[in-house]
Amino acid sequence: MNHDDIQTRLSALIDDELPAAEADTLRAHLNDCAECREAYTAMLALGTWVQRDAMTPLPPVLAAQLSASLGPTAPAAPARPVRQSAPVRGWFWPSLTGLGGVLAGAALMFAVLPLLQPSSDLLSQDLLAGHIRALQVDHLSDVISTDQHTVKPWFAGKLDFSPPVHDLVADGFPLAGGRLDYLQQRPVAVLNYRYRLHVIEVYAWPAAGKPVGEALQTRQGYQILGWQQEGMNMWAVSDLNGADLQRFAGLLKKAGGVS
Incomplete structure (x- = not known):
């Protein structure tokens, strides 16, 4: 498989949707290929950022500021409750957004990636x-x-x-x-x-x-x-x-x- 073939399967690898033999082949390739490993890390970081921010409540002060900027007819936006989820091996995901969140996630994944290797x-x-x-x-x-x-x-x-x-x-x-x-x-x-x-x-x-x-x-x-x-x-x-x-x-x- 070439790099394009590998990278089209990365999402399935992350979601544990591949047969064990194919998943092992992809992980072995990631061990030796910096280009595909970078794409894999970026995909993991993006998924982490999206999932994390989707569960982050809107701070009350920011909600009030947005309501004020929209005018008196706009209803105040209540803070979204935090959706409870099972803890992920004791990791604490920092509440970063935007590019900072992506970079933080990418840095973390570079540290965690060796754990995926045999x-x-x-x-x-x-x-x-x-x-x-x-x-x-x-x-x-x-x-x-x-x-x-x-x-x-x-x-x-x-x-x-x-x-x-x-x-x-x-x-x-x-x-x-x-x-x-x-x-x-x-x-x-x-x-x-x-x-x-x-x-x-x-x-x-x-x-x-x-x-x-x-x-x-x-x-x-x-x-x-x-x-x-x-x-x-x-x-x-x-x-x-x-x-x-x-x-x-x-x-x-x-x-x-x-x-």
Whole structure:
């Protein structure tokens, strides 16, 4: 579907009128398309503004001023009662009107839009952002070493867990170092590996809940692959091709005793 097709379905998406599969497809598109996301946000903001202002009572002072301006024969306009509605997740909608209301609604929707995204998409975005940020500032490692017995102890006392560190130099994936990052509301370990001229970053933190799926994702030319081993969530991010990244993950699991 092109942008026009997507945008003609946004109203139905907002009103929950689409089949679940189509709604998921649209939300995935909104995650990656700024143009359609902007249209979606504006539509949400406009709907919020209209619904909110339709329930806002006319202030008595303004009603009296309007009555006076219309002349003595015009009946005074009583303040419209507030129509009661169910609270919306505890949100308070400010009583703004006109363009200010639209802008306030739009700003709020930009803040709320991530809540509509599946948690797996948000995690992938955070992983990719962390990887690109490290590449841009040339800060891939806090400890630079090819020795796993140097890298693993470096994390001691800096984290409340010990990440699995394995050297795969014999398989063509030498360890290059490690660093700390912050992800999923907690500090995480990041292990750096190399494959020829490619950088592979592996994010690791204690696993909780259901196992991580191993589906390979592609975002902005980078591959993202998640799995669990040795009690840890492990997520690899690299510009390496998908087949080689999956081979790397398999070697890392084997080194950790995971079949």
